[in-house]
Amino acid sequence: MNTHSISHPPAKGHGAKQQQALQDPNWVRWSLIAIALGFITLFICLPLGLVIYQALSKGIEAYWTALTQADTLAAIRLTLLVAIVTVPLNTLFGITAAWAITRFEFKGKSFLTTLIDLPFSVSPVISGFIFVLLFGAEGWFGKLLATYDIKIIFSAPGIILATLFVTFPFVARQLIPLMQEMGHQEEEAALSLGASGWKTFYSVTLPNIKWALLYGVLLCNARAMGEFGAVSVVSGHIRGLTNTLPLNVEVNYNDYDVVGAFASASILAGLAIVTLVLKTLLEWKQTSR
Amino acid sequence: MSHKSVMPGFRPTIGLTVLYLGLVVLIPLSTLVFESFKLSWDDYVHIITSKRVLSSFQVSFFAALIAAAVASVFGFITAWVLVRYSFFGKNIFHALIDLPFALPTAVAGIVLATIFQPSGFLGRLLNEFFGLQIAFKPIGIVIALIFISIPFVVRTVEPVLLEFESAMEEAGASLGATRLQVFTKIIFPNISPALLTGFALAFARGVGEYGSVIFIAGNIPYVSEIVPLLIVIKLEQYDIQGATAIALTMLVISFLLLLIINLLQFWVRKRSGQL
Amino acid sequence: MSIILSDISKNFGSFAALHNINLEVPEGELVALLGPSGCGKTTLLRIIAGLEHTDQGSVIINGENKTSQNVSQRGIGFVFQHYALFRHMTVFENVAFGLRVKPRHTRPSNEIIKKKVHALLDLVQLDWLHDRYPDQLSGGQRQRIALARALAVEPSVLLLDEPFGALDASVRKDLRLWLRNLHHDLNVTSIFVTHDQEEAMEVASQVVVLNHGHIEQQGSPSEIYDNPTNAFVSRFIGQTNVFDLDEHDNEWLRNVGIINANSTGRIAHVRPHDILIEKSESHQDATATLKDWQHLGALIRLELVKNDHHASKSLFAEMPKEQFKALALKIGDVVKLKIRHAHWFH
Ligand SMILES: Nc1ncnc2c1ncn2[C@@H]1O[C@H](COP(=O)(O)OP(=O)(O)OP(=O)(O)O)[C@@H](O)[C@H]1O
Numbered sequence: 001m002n003t004h005s006i007s008h009p010p011a012k013g014h015g016a017k018q019q020q021a022l023q024d025p026n027w028v029r030w031s032l033i034a035i036a037l038g039f040i041t042l043f044i045c046l047p048l049g050l051v052i053y054q055a056l057s058k059g060i061e062a063y064w065t066a067l068t069q070a071d072t073l074a075a076i077r078l079t080l081l082v083a084i085v086t087v088p089l090n091t092l093f094g095i096t097a098a099w100a101i102t103r104f105e106f107k108g109k110s111f112l113t114t115l116i117d118l119p120f121s122v123s124p125v126i127s128g129f130i131f132v133l134l135f136g137a138e139g140w141f142g143k144l145l146a147t148y149d150i151k152i153i154f155s156a157p158g159i160i161l162a163t164l165f166v167t168f169p170f171v172a173r174q175l176i177p178l179m180q181e182m183g184h185q186e187e188e189a190a191l192s193l194g195a196s197g198w199k200t201f202y203s204v205t206l207p208n209i210k211w212a213l214l215y216g217v218l219l220c221n222a223r224a225m226g227e228f229g230a231v232s233v234v235s236g237h238i239r240g241l242t243n244t245l246p247l248n249v250e251v252n253y254n255d256y257d258v259v260g261a262f263a264s265a266s267i268l269a270g271l272a273i274v275t276l277v278l279k280t281l282l283e284w285k286q287t288s289r
Numbered sequence: 290m291s292h293k294s295v296m297p298g299f300r301p302t303i304g305l306t307v308l309y310l311g312l313v314v315l316i317p318l319s320t321l322v323f324e325s326f327k328l329s330w331d332d333y334v335h336i337i338t339s340k341r342v343l344s345s346f347q348v349s350f351f352a353a354l355i356a357a358a359v360a361s362v363f364g365f366i367t368a369w370v371l372v373r374y375s376f377f378g379k380n381i382f383h384a385l386i387d388l389p390f391a392l393p394t395a396v397a398g399i400v401l402a403t404i405f406q407p408s409g410f411l412g413r414l415l416n417e418f419f420g421l422q423i424a425f426k427p428i429g430i431v432i433a434l435i436f437i438s439i440p441f442v443v444r445t446v447e448p449v450l451l452e453f454e455s456a457m458e459e460a461g462a463s464l465g466a467t468r469l470q471v472f473t474k475i476i477f478p479n480i481s482p483a484l485l486t487g488f489a490l491a492f493a494r495g496v497g498e499y500g501s502v503i504f505i506a507g508n509i510p511y512v513s514e515i516v517p518l519l520i521v522i523k524l525e526q527y528d529i530q531g532a533t534a535i536a537l538t539m540l541v542i543s544f545l546l547l548l549i550i551n552l553l554q555f556w557v558r559k560r561s562g563q564l
Numbered sequence: 565m566s567i568i569l570s571d572i573s574k575n576f577g578s579f580a581a582l583h584n585i586n587l588e589v590p591e592g593e594l595v596a597l598l599g600p601s602g603c604g605k606t607t608l609l610r611i612i613a614g615l616e617h618t619d620q621g622s623v624i625i626n627g628e629n630k631t632s633q634n635v636s637q638r639g640i641g642f643v644f645q646h647y648a649l650f651r652h653m654t655v656f657e658n659v660a661f662g663l664r665v666k667p668r669h670t671r672p673s674n675e676i677i678k679k680k681v682h683a684l685l686d687l688v689q690l691d692w693l694h695d696r697y698p699d700q701l702s703g704g705q706r707q708r709i710a711l712a713r714a715l716a717v718e719p720s721v722l723l724l725d726e727p728f729g730a731l732d733a734s735v736r737k738d739l740r741l742w743l744r745n746l747h748h749d750l751n752v753t754s755i756f757v758t759h760d761q762e763e764a765m766e767v768a769s770q771v772v773v774l775n776h777g778h779i780e781q782q783g784s785p786s787e788i789y790d791n792p793t794n795a796f797v798s799r800f801i802g803q804t805n806v807f808d809l810d811e812h813d814n815e816w817l818r819n820v821g822i823i824n825a826n827s828t829g830r831i832a833h834v835r836p837h838d839i840l841i842e843k844s845e846s847h848q849d850a851t852a853t854l855k856d857w858q859h860l861g862a863l864i865r866l867e868l869v870k871n872d873h874h875a876s877k878s879l880f881a882e883m884p885k886e887q888f889k890a891l892a893l894k895i896g897d898v899v900k901l902k903i904r905h906a907h908w909f910h
C-alpha cells in the first residue's frame with residue numbers, strides 16, 4: 001500500500017510551513033499508530049491467539065481426542081455438506097444476477113439490487129426463524145411435510161436453506177460493482193468478431209472477473225461454514241446429526257468442555273485465517289491487474 | 290420491462306435471478322409478514338410493550354449504538370494509520386482487520402467470553418485494578434459488538450481515504466492552513482459521510498447480532514438480554530406469536546436502517562462526484 | 565460491399581438521437597462520418613454494426629437486409645474508440661480471437677490461424693509485438709492491433725469509431741496516411757467516425773456531415789468544401805467568415821465585392837483564401853485595417869477589422885508567406901479587400 005505522506009521532498013525555507021500543514025507531527029503519528037495497533041491487538045490478535053492457546057491448554061493429545069470425537073467429525077461432515085451445496089448455488093446466482101443487472105437497462109433495476117442485499121440486513125436469528133415458520137411442525141408446510149415424512153427443520157435441509165439465505169448476496173455483491181465499472185466494450189468487441197453469447201462470457205467476461213469471483217466465493221464459503229445464528233434456530237442441536245461446527249462449539253462450551261469447544265473453534269479459526277490469507281492474495285492479484 | 294441491448298441472455302439471467310431471489314429470500318421473508326397477520330393489533334402491542342421485550346430492545350439498541358460509536362472512533366484512527374503511515378507489520382494488520390468478517394461469530398463469542406470472564410486473562414486484570422467486571426454485564430455485549438463492528442468502519446472509510454486527493458490538502462496548505470485546520474476543514478468533512486455510513490452499517494449489524502453476544506452477555510432478563518436471543522427463547526417456548534411479533538419489529542427496523550444506509554451511500558457517492 | 569441505410573431513426577427515451585437517416589455507401593469507399601460532439605455519429609455506426617437496435621428503418625449490406633441480424637452474425641469489423649482490446653490476452657490472441665470463435669466446421673486450423681495472424685500483424689507492421697499484452701503497448705500500437713483484430717475475420721465492411729481520437733497530433737497524422745494506404749490495398753468498404761474535419765477531408769473518399777441526428781450533406785471532400793449546401797456545413801468544414809446582411813453595412817459589402825449581380829440569400833460565407841488583399845495608400849478606398857497576423861506554416865493568417873463606425877467582429881484572410889512578404893504589411897496598415905467568391909445561404 002502506498003502512502004503519499006512519506007514521499008514528500010525535504011522541506012526548505014518557505015516550503016517548511018506548508019510541509020507542516022501536509023504532514024502529521026511525529027508525536028501525532030506515533031500515538032495514532034500506537035492507538036490503532038493497541039486497539040487491533042486487543043480486539044483481534046488477542047482473541048485469535050487465545051483460540052489456539054485454549055485448544056492446546058490440556059496438551060496436544062487432548063486436542064486431538066477432542067477433534068476426532070464422533071460428534072466433531074459428524075459436525076465437520078455436515079459443515080462441508082452445507083458449504084458444498086450452498087456455495088455453488090449462490091455463485092451461479094451471483095453470476096447471473098450480476099450479468100442481468102450490469103448488462104441491461106430495465107425498470108426496477110436499483111430496486112432489484114437492493115433486494116439482493118436484503119439478507120445482509122436481516123438478523124441471523126430471523127433468517128432461521130422464517131424457515132421455521134415455513135417448514136416447522138406448526139409451519140405453513142408443516143402438515144404437508146409430516147404426511148410425506150419429510151424433515152426440513154431440525155435436519156440438514158433446513159440448515160442448508162437458512163445458510164443459502166444468509167450467504168445469498170456475497171458473490172453478486174462482489175461482481176456487480178466490478179462489472180459495472182468494466183463496461184461492455186470488450187464484450188461488444190467479442191460479439192462483433194462473431195463470438196456467441198456463451199463464448200463471449202467464457203473467454204472475455206470470466207477472465208476479467210475471475211479474481212473478484214473467487215473473492216466472493218471465498219467470503220461466501222467462510223460465512224456458509226461459520227454461520228451460527230440462523231443455523232442454530234433451525235438445527236435443533238442434535239449431536240452427531242444436526243450440529244454444524246459452530247453449533248458444536250456452542251454445545252461443547254455450554255457443557256464446560258473447554259478443550260472440545262476450542263478444538264472445534266480452532267478449525268473454524270484456521271478456516272478464517274486461510275480465508276484472510278487467500279483474501280489478501282486475491283486483493284493483490286486484483287490490484288496488480 | 291424494456292431491454293434493447295444487443296448483449297445476449299437478458300431473459301434467462303433476469304428470469305433466473307428473480308426466480309431464485311423469490312424462492313430463497315422473498316417468499317421465506319414474506320412468511321414473517323403473513324404470519325403476523327394472525328395477530329391482532331392489540332396482541333401485537335401487548336407483546337411488544339411487555340417489560341421484558343422493551344428492555345431487550347433497549348439493551349440491543351444502546352449496546353449497538355455505543356459499540357458503533359467506539360468502533361467509529363478507533364476504526365477511523367485505524368483506517369488513517371493504515372492508509373497514511375507505513376510501519377513494520379502493516380500488511381499483517383491490514384489483513385487482520387477483516388478477521389471479524391471471517392471468524393464465525395460463535396468462535397468470537399466463546400473467545401471474548403473466555404478473555405473477559407472474571408477468571409479470564411483480561412477479566413482478572415480489569416477486576417483487580419479497576420474493580421470492573423465486563424463479562425455477563427451489558428458492557429460485555431458492547432465489547433462483543435465492537436469486535437463485530439471494526440471491519441465495517443475501517444473498510445468503509447479506507448477507500449475514501451485512499452482516493453482522497455492530496456491536491457486538496459496541498460491547496461489548503463498553500464492557502465496557509467495549519468495541519469489541524471487542514472484536517473478539520475478539508476479532510477474530515479470529506480471523510481465524514483463515509484464514516485457515518487460505516488457507523489450505520491456497524492449499528493445495523495450490531496442490533497441483529499446473536500452469536501458473538503450470547504456467550505459474553507450473561508443473558509439476564511431485563512438486564513443483558515438482547516432481542517435476537519429473546520426471539521430464540523420465545524421459539525423454544527413454542528410462543529410463535531411472541532417470536533413473530535418481535536421478529537417483525539426487528540425486521541422493520543432493519544429495513545429502515547437499510548434505507549438510511551442506502552441514502553447515506555447515495556450521498557457519499559454524490560459528494561465524491563461519482564453520480 | 566455496399567451499405568444502404570434507409571430511413572433510420574433512433575430515440576433514447578424521449579431524446580431523438582437520429583432521425584430519418586438515408587445513406588448509401590458504394591462498394592470500396594472510405595467514408596467519413598463527420599459532425600460535432602453528440603450529433604449521433606457513434607450511434608449511427610453502432611446501428612450499422614448491430615450493436616444498437618434501430619427504432620425504425622433498415623440496414624442493408626450488400627443487398628441483404630441485416631436490420632434484425634445479430635452483431636455476431638453480421639460479419640462486420642468494428643474498431644472501438646478506446647480499442648476494447650482484451651486485456652487478458654496477448655496481441656496474438658487478440659487478433660486470433662475472431663478466428664478461434666468461428667463454428668467448428670468453418671474454423672481454420674491452428675496452423676492457418678497462426679499464419680493469418682502473423683500476416684495481419686505484418687500488415688499493421690507490429691508482428692514483433694505479438695506476445696505483448698495490450699497494456700504494454702502505446703496508444704498508436706493498440707489502435708493498429710484493434711484494426712488487425714477487426715480485419716482478421718475478413719469483414720464485409722469495416723467500421724471505425726474515432727480511430728485516432730485518443731492519439732496525439734503527430735501520431736494521428738501518420739496513422740491517417742497509413743489508414744488511407746491500407747484501405748487502398750484492401751479496398752474493403754469502410755466507414756469511420758471523426759469530429760475532426762481536417763482528418764475527414766484528408767482520409768476519406770466520401771464525407772457525410774451529420775448534425776443533430778440528421779445528415780446535412782454527403783459528397784466528396786472537394787464537393788463539400790467547394791459547394792456546401794447549407795450554412796452549418798460551410799461553417800463546420802474549414803474556416804469561414806460570416807456576413808449577415810441584416811447586421812452589415814450593405815454598402816461596404818458591395819464595395820468589397822461580396823454582394824454582386826448573382827448574390828442570393830441573406831448570409832454570405834467567405835473562405836479566408838477567397839479574400840484578396842492589396843495594400844492601400846489612401847484612406848479613401850481602404851476597406852479594412854490589419855489588426856494582427858499569425859504564421860500557419862506556409863500560410864499567413866491576417867486578422868482584419870472593417871473600416872466603418874461599427875467596430876465589428878474581425879475577419880480572417882489567408883495568403884502565402886511570400887505574397888505577404890512582398891506586400892510588406894505592418895500592423896495598423898490599411899488595406900483594400902477584394903472578395904473572390906462567396907457562398908450564399910438563407
Ligand atoms: N445509451 C444512451 N442513452 C441515452 N442517450 C444516449 C445513449 N447513447 C447516446 N446517447 C445520446 O445520443 C446522442 C448521440 O450520441 P453519440 O454517442 O452517437 O454522439 P457522437 O456523435 O458519437 O459524439 P462524440 O463525438 O462526442 O463521440 C448524444 O446526445 C448522447 O447523449
Ligand SMILES: [Mg+2]
Pocket residue numbers: 605606607
Ligand atoms: Mg462518439
